[in-house]
Each structure stands twice: as structure tokens, then as C-alpha cells.
Amino acid sequence: MIGISDIEAAAERIAGHVVRTPTVESPGLSELLGVAVTTKLELLQRTGSFKARGATAKLLSLGAEELAAGVVAVSGGNHGIALAVMAAALDVKATVVMPRSAPARSVALVEAAGASLRLTDDMPSAFALVNRLRDEGLTLVHPFDDPVVIAGQGTVGLEFADDAGELTDVLVSIGGGGLIAGVAVALRARRPGIRVWGVETEGAEAMSAALTAGGPVPVVPSSIVTTLSAPAVSQLTYDHVSALVTEVLTVSDQDAVRGCLDLAEHGKVWTEPAAGCLLPAARQVLDRVGDGARLGLVVCGGNATAGEITDWSERFGLR
Structure with missing residues (x-):
């Protein structure tokens, strides 16, 4: 704790x-x-x-190699927006995974911030995809398990x-x-x-x-x-x-x-x-x-x- x-x-x-x-x-x-x-x-x-608080705290704690790999997050809306915007402010490449049920405005804000957006059928499959992307080398910024x-x-x-x-x-x-x-x-x-x-x-x-x-x-x-x-x-x-x-x-x-x-x-x-x-x-x-x-x-x-x-x-x- x-x-x-x-x-x-x-x-x-x-x-x-x-x-x-x-x-x-x-x-x-x-x-x-x-x-x-x-x-x-x-x-x-x-x-x-x-969500901007936790996303920023995590981004600023990462090392150069972790940042260079790019960051990834799963979100129902707000964590994705926060990571996309704060990563762009720090010149870090971000990928955001969201379920298709996520609010349309949240999806639009993630894309407007320049993040790579991946949509899935539901939240469990979004978490599954983000874990795969982490295993492929992206740096995970988890919405709460961190x-x-x-x-x-x-x-x-x-x-x-x-x-x-x-x-x-x-x-x-x-x-x-x-x-x-x-x-x-x-x-x-x-x-x-x-x-x-x-x-x-x-x-x-x-x-x-x-x-x-x-x-x-x-x-x-x-x-x-x-x-x-x-x-x-x-x-x-x-x-x-x-x-x-x-x-x-x-x-x-x-x-x-x-x-x-x-x-x-x-x-x-x-x-x-x-x-x-x-x-x-x-x-x-x-x-x-x-x-x-x-x-x-x-x-x-x-x-x-x-x-x-x-x-x-x-x-x-x-x-």
C-alpha cells in the first residue's frame, strides 16, 4: 500500500x-x-x-527507454483522454484502447490529441488487447493497478x-x-x-x-x-x-x-x-x-x- x-x-x-x-x-x-x-x-x-494527475505522475516517472517505446492505456473514456493529452504535451507516442461503448466525445478527444486509437467490442476485450500490446513492448500506463x-x-x-x-x-x-x-x-x-x-x-x-x-x-x-x-x-x-x-x-x-x-x-x-x-x-x-x-x-x-x-x-x- x-x-x-x-x-x-x-x-x-x-x-x-x-x-x-x-x-x-x-x-x-x-x-x-x-x-x-x-x-x-x-x-x-x-x-x-x-485522470490527468495519475497519467502525468506515471509519465514523469518513466525512464528514457520506456518513453521511447511508447505508452499504452486501456480506458472507458477519461484515462484515455488524459494519457493522450498529457503524452502529447510531453512528446511521447501513445496508444489508447477503448471499448466501442466509450462516449463518442472521448473517442474524438483521444484522436484529436494524436494518440493511436484501438477500439474493441467491450471492456474485458479492451483489457485483453492492452495486455497483448504491453507484451509486445509498449509501456503500460494502467488506469488503477499502479x-x-x-x-x-x-x-x-x-x-x-x-x-x-x-x-x-x-x-x-x-x-x-x-x-x-x-x-x-x-x-x-x-x-x-x-x-x-x-x-x-x-x-x-x-x-x-x-x-x-x-x-x-x-x-x-x-x-x-x-x-x-x-x-x-x-x-x-x-x-x-x-x-x-x-x-x-x-x-x-x-x-x-x-x-x-x-x-x-x-x-x-x-x-x-x-x-x-x-x-x-x-x-x-x-x-x-x-x-x-x-x-x-x-x-x-x-x-x-x-x-x-x-x-x-x-x-x-x-x-
Whole structure:
């Protein structure tokens, strides 16, 4: 497991390459939920999500031969965008493998950044292809099964701990678990009494399945939230979550999309469902801990188009 010193080192390494995103109290969300809410706005990060942190930390840790070989990543959207953009900024050749279910905008952004794009039928086959490309000599930048990447994502928690007022509970979305692993290490080190809650959507429950089984197990993703749809978590992220996270909560795709609409209306931020899922989960947290909570929300990304949100809202009968 990584420690706070790893995250502090990552923060020094990536400074100047990524944005120190705003940490702001949200009057609208506080009124909506009935408790104080503070948001960490990672959707304002370079490439529109926290993924730029881990990708940059990894790229800057690689040796000359590893960089010369070119880097490769598998992604449901945001990690691919981050690697493509940050690799281009550092003049490194990148290949990104994505399932065809990935958002069209994410695919377009990867191509626009100059990366070589490989599309597969689904996320499990995307992971299988990226492993083959690694074996053929490309340098893997894994989205979550890498302590350097986790430390990079953990800088979100480091900034949140430094910049927020009093917090009792922080909610973090889970795909493969890299973000919550790093954030939990940082928060629990800087603010030992804080509770960290994970959030998944139904059909993207790789961490919940792992916690039930006592270790990582394969799942078949079916959620519309492709950015959370890992086919399995890693032993590394499982170990962090099982040790440091209070509980992993699950919400429906419908509620995640409704959360996007509520975040837009009440929080004044445009998010993707991977962040929208935090609001319905926050209500579950309040049911467990009571009205005295002071919530922190890691608003992880905003790479969803108006058309996508409209289509999902119509699909679920939301206004």
C-alpha cells in the first residue's frame, strides 16, 4: 500500500503540469441535502477529470527507454483522454484502447490529441488487447493497478484535506479504485477521523463484488457509466479500499443521471454520471450518520455532452 509520502512526492512531481482545482462550499447542494456540502471540482482539471494527475505522475516517472517505446492505456473514456493529452504535451507516442461503448466525445478527444486509437467490442476485450500490446513492448500506463498512478490520483485528497473546512464524510466514485485508494490514503493521513465512502453504479460494481468475495473477481459491466465500468478491481486497489474505506454504496444509473441534473441545477456544475452518482449516495450516507454530517464530494469529471445527458434523461423519464 502507498503512504502519504508517496502522494506528497507525486504532488511535487506533477506541479506545473496539472491544475490545483477549486475546493468550494456549495450553498445550493447544502440546501438540497440539508447539511453543509463542500465540493472538490476535478471536472475543472486538465482533460476534464482527475485522470490527468495519475497519467502525468506515471509519465514523469518513466525512464528514457520506456518513453521511447511508447505508452499504452486501456480506458472507458477519461484515462484515455488524459494519457493522450498529457503524452502529447510531453512528446511521447501513445496508444489508447477503448471499448466501442466509450462516449463518442472521448473517442474524438483521444484522436484529436494524436494518440493511436484501438477500439474493441467491450471492456474485458479492451483489457485483453492492452495486455497483448504491453507484451509486445509498449509501456503500460494502467488506469488503477499502479502505485504511481494511485499516488497521482491521491493528490486530489491531499488538496481537499488542505483546502476544505471541517468535513466528517467524503464521497468518491469507484471504477477500478485508483482514485478512492489515493484519496483515502491522503484524507486518512491528514484528517484521521474522517469517513471515506465509495460509490458505484449498478452494473459497475467491481469493488462491491471484490469486498463480498474477499478479493478481486471478474464482473460483466452493464452500467451506462462506462467510466466506472472496470471488469475487475486490482488487488492493490482492493487492499486500500478494504482497509481505509467505510463502505461502498451502490446507486442506479437512473439516480446517477438524476444526480447530474441536480448538480447542474443546484450545484451549478456540469458533470458526467460518474460524478452524478455522488448525490444519491450522499443521501444514503446521511441516512446512516445523521444530520450533523459535513459532506465532501469529489466531483471527479465532466466529460459528458449535452446530447448524452438529454438522451439518458429521456431514457429514464427524467426532466
